[in-house]
Amino acid sequence: MKSCLIYAMFISMVVFQAGIAGAATSGRTPIETRSKDPYLGAIVVDAATGNVLFENNADAQGYPASVIKLMVLLIIQERIDNATLRLTDVVTATAEAAGMGGSQVYLKEHETFPVEDLLYALIIQSANDAAAALAIHVGGTRDGFIELMNNRAKELGMTATEIHSVHGLPPSQGARPDVTTARDLAILAREILKHPDCLKYTSTRERGFRNGTFNMLTHNHLLGTTEGCDGMKTGYFTAAGFSSIVTAQRGGRRVIAVLLGCPTRQGRDNQARTLLATGFASLPAEPAPPPAPTPAVAEVPPPAVQPAAVTPPPEQDTSGTGHRILYAALVLAAAAGILGLGIRIGRRRHP
Numbered sequence: 001m002k003s004c005l006i007y008a009m010f011i012s013m014v015v016f017q018a019g020i021a022g023a024a025t026s027g028r029t030p031i032e033t034r035s036k037d038p039y040l041g042a043i044v045v046d047a048a049t050g051n052v053l054f055e056n057n058a059d060a061q062g063y064p065a066s067v068i069k070l071m072v073l074l075i076i077q078e079r080i081d082n083a084t085l086r087l088t089d090v091v092t093a094t095a096e097a098a099g100m101g102g103s104q105v106y107l108k109e110h111e112t113f114p115v116e117d118l119l120y121a122l123i124i125q126s127a128n129d130a131a132a133a134l135a136i137h138v139g140g141t142r143d144g145f146i147e148l149m150n151n152r153a154k155e156l157g158m159t160a161t162e163i164h165s166v167h168g169l170p171p172s173q174g175a176r177p178d179v180t181t182a183r184d185l186a187i188l189a190r191e192i193l194k195h196p197d198c199l200k201y202t203s204t205r206e207r208g209f210r211n212g213t214f215n216m217l218t219h220n221h222l223l224g225t226t227e228g229c230d231g232m233k234t235g236y237f238t239a240a241g242f243s244s245i246v247t248a249q250r251g252g253r254r255v256i257a258v259l260l261g262c263p264t265r266q267g268r269d270n271q272a273r274t275l276l277a278t279g280f281a282s283l284p285a286e287p288a289p290p291p292a293p294t295p296a297v298a299e300v301p302p303p304a305v306q307p308a309a310v311t312p313p314p315e316q317d318t319s320g321t322g323h324r325i326l327y328a329a330l331v332l333a334a335a336a337g338i339l340g341l342g343i344r345i346g347r348r349r350h351p
Contacts, residue, residue, distance in 0.1 A: 027172055028171065028172060028173060029173055029175055031170065031239050033238070033239045036261055036263070037263050039259050039267075041059070041062065041181060041182040041261065042055065042056050042182050042275060043055040043058040044256065045186045045279075046253075046279075047190060047193055047254035058186075059182075060182070061179045061181055062180070062181070062243070063177050063180075063237070063239060063240035063241075063261075064260070065236050066168040068166075069166075069168060069235075070189070070232060070233050071153065072122060072166055073122060073192065073198055074191060075149065077197060078195070080197075081195060085138065087116040089114065091133050092110060093133045096132060096136065100128040102167070105125055113133075119201055120201055123204075123233065124216040127216075145166055150162070150163050158184035158187050161181070161184045170240075185258045189232060192232065199231055205223050220233065220246070221269050226246075226248060226276065230249065231247045232244075232245040232247055236265070240261065242262040243262065244269075244272055253283055
């Protein structure tokens, strides 16, 4: 009797645990795993030109997971830049936003935060509830914002991308997963870099939330450990594997590396560092700057030659005055000579 009771209790526990497991997965649509060693697909591009520096299976479709939150950031930043939205605008968390699972900042229904705080939560903490709150605030509904995301993807030429969520979580029952490629994510990254303010979110490693009562830590482990790295976003769920977009700037030049569907977090981070190094090594040498133009030397005209001054000969005295003066002088001299001769004769006579 006792053994039967123990057996019954054991069976009950097994059924209870199975029920919990079933409940945990019943709300999700089963999807195939799309990760591969070392990755499903990868690409490295020159951020300035978009030129491909390296690629490997870059058009393979995978699940972006939380990397898709970068599209949320882009759409909101574009509205901030065109002044239809402000960083100080207050967002009120709905029950729908507060009910998001996964990574979050634990928003409560009716709790309010400025747009800027939720953007930091979106990127640093990868908060699903912040993504939902921002999407509902801007798009009216989550579905309305998802439509904005898909339209923007088409405008950018992300032809292999389909977006069905604002957060990148596995699809709920009856829904479809977000899908994209490494090549499409590189297009998204280049567009984000056209808005430099986005880097203040993607480069922040740690920040307080809710007046410092909640500490947010980045999931991008290349920040602070890889030269020049200042973004962008990581993503993960089981079927998707580990993915990331990373970017770094060195010597005034910037590279973007995208990895989709790595089997491990460490493997993703190691591959990301390697791809960044490959990208910088593959950048074409910058053309030598053209020689500085020789400053023009103003031509100085030769000094004007002044005609030599000609001194006119002294005017000749044609009045006769000069002759008369000369004659008088000769007369006086002769008289003086005669007078002196007379004096000497007289002295001889009268010694």
